[in-house]
Amino acid sequence: MRTAIISHPHCRKHKMIDDHPECPERLDAIADRLLASGLDIAVQQKQAPKAQREHYLLAHDEALVNHVERTLPLEGLVSLDGDTWLCPDSQKAVERAVGAGLLAVDEILADNLDAAFCSVRPPGHHATRATSAGFCVYNNLAIAVKYAQSKGVKRIAIVDFDVHHGNGTQDIFIDDDSVLFCSLFQYPFYPNTAVENNATLVNSPLPIASDGSDLKALYEQQWLPKLSVFQPELIFISAGFDAHLEDDMASLKFVEDDYAWLTEQLATLSKQLGCKGIISYLEGGYALSALGRSAIAHVKALVDS
Numbered sequence: 001m002r003t004a005i006i007s008h009p010h011c012r013k014h015k016m017i018d019d020h021p022e023c024p025e026r027l028d029a030i031a032d033r034l035l036a037s038g039l040d041i042a043v044q045q046k047q048a049p050k051a052q053r054e055h056y057l058l059a060h061d062e063a064l065v066n067h068v069e070r071t072l073p074l075e076g077l078v079s080l081d082g083d084t085w086l087c088p089d090s091q092k093a094v095e096r097a098v099g100a101g102l103l104a105v106d107e108i109l110a111d112n113l114d115a116a117f118c119s120v121r122p123p124g125h126h127a128t129r130a131t132s133a134g135f136c137v138y139n140n141l142a143i144a145v146k147y148a149q150s151k152g153v154k155r156i157a158i159v160d161f162d163v164h165h166g167n168g169t170q171d172i173f174i175d176d177d178s179v180l181f182c183s184l185f186q187y188p189f190y191p192n193t194a195v196e197n198n199a200t201l202v203n204s205p206l207p208i209a210s211d212g213s214d215l216k217a218l219y220e221q222q223w224l225p226k227l228s229v230f231q232p233e234l235i236f237i238s239a240g241f242d243a244h245l246e247d248d249m250a251s252l253k254f255v256e257d258d259y260a261w262l263t264e265q266l267a268t269l270s271k272q273l274g275c276k277g278i279i280s281y282l283e284g285g286y287a288l289s290a291l292g293r294s295a296i297a298h299v300k301a302l303v304d305s
């Protein structure tokens with residue numbers, strides 16, 4: 001598939017407290033692995049444009065946007081929620097993290113691309129309509145979904161394979177039956193969302209030590225039937241890689257081949273259903289080597305599909 005990686009140097013400028021796992025080096029690990037793999041010649045690399053305030057408001061209450069703007073420090077760091085910090089340059093990162101998804105939507109709807117991976121930070125899937133949380137300022141993916149809806153896309157599926165539940169994304173779309181949200185997560189675990197399901201909400205909790213075979217069973221039994229019937233026009237992925245065996249943030253046992261397998265399944269499904277494309281957003285992933293290997297396995301599966 002015609003695939004782009006969308007990023008921006010400003011996404012490195014967002015810094016949190018020393019030794020925080022959500023660090024700028026995460027993006028370096030992905031960029032370095034891209035070069036080492038030789039995949040860089042097969043993907044387009046695009047710079048994320050700046051998002052505007054009106055875009056944040058597509059998915060968030062104005063009170064949250066006001067709060068973030070007022071909280072941005074002139075120097076030093078301030079805490080938004082206890083584990084999410086802002087530095088003086090955080091806004092520069094945030095506007096590109098959101099902008100990456102807007103560009104991805106524009107390029108796919110213009111039929112210039114089939115797939116895009118937004119290699120950006122801060123991540124987004126814990127940000128609800130009203131709150132920043134869990135290293136996330138705004139819900140980048142949710143904003144891109146709302147933007148795609150504003151461009152006329154009727155049915156959108158979101159698949160979230162980060163080890164943590166995408167509670168922010170669930171919060172934003174829970175009353176929208178034109179968006180199917182499928183989320184796997186270690187359970188019980190942060191953010192300790194009550195597990196609920198409805199016609200367009202498929203939550204798939206996994207016990208500690210679940211591995212690739214559990215992922216395959218989950219996809220085939222829980223997600224594939226729902227996705228096939230729902231017939232999305234566009235597929236979004238919250239691509240967190242913190243369920244990796246080497247990632248100490250959690251206790252699942254996925255490896256890069258599992259991420260490649262799931263990505264291939266989604267790419268095949270996208271083609272079968274005649275979807276316009278796949279837009280994937282980096283969420284978690286904190287073991288730097290495993291993150292780089294997994295993210296590039298994910299992108300390679302998009303390219304090769």
Ligand SMILES: [Zn+2]
Nearest residue numbers: 162164240284
């Ligand atoms: Zn996570």
